Amino acid sequence: MNDSDSSPRIGQFVLIKQGRDVGQFAVIVDILDDRFVLLADGDKRKFKNPKKKNVNHLEFFDFVSPEVQSSINETGRVTNGKLRFALTKFVNEQVTDLKKGELFDGERRCN
Structure with a gap:
């Protein structure tokens, strides 16, 4: 397994699989070590008060928000509005598509 594929990245989208926030999506805003990341x-969960989470309790998506990633890399922080916008966009575009794919075998249906 390629190490770069398995290691978390700042700005990456995750689904929380265990704990009080199970079933919720979040963005990685910091990587503490090889076991723990900070989510917002x-x-x-605001950027100023991120949740420390064990990587074993997360499902990682192969999607990284370029806006969140560049903001954190350039300034060391990101606005909560930008986090909300990135998450909403991700959930609406990617997660909805994934669910449609599972439900309809990849067939697209319009309402």
């Missing part, structure tokens, strides 16, 4: 969603 810009809503209940």
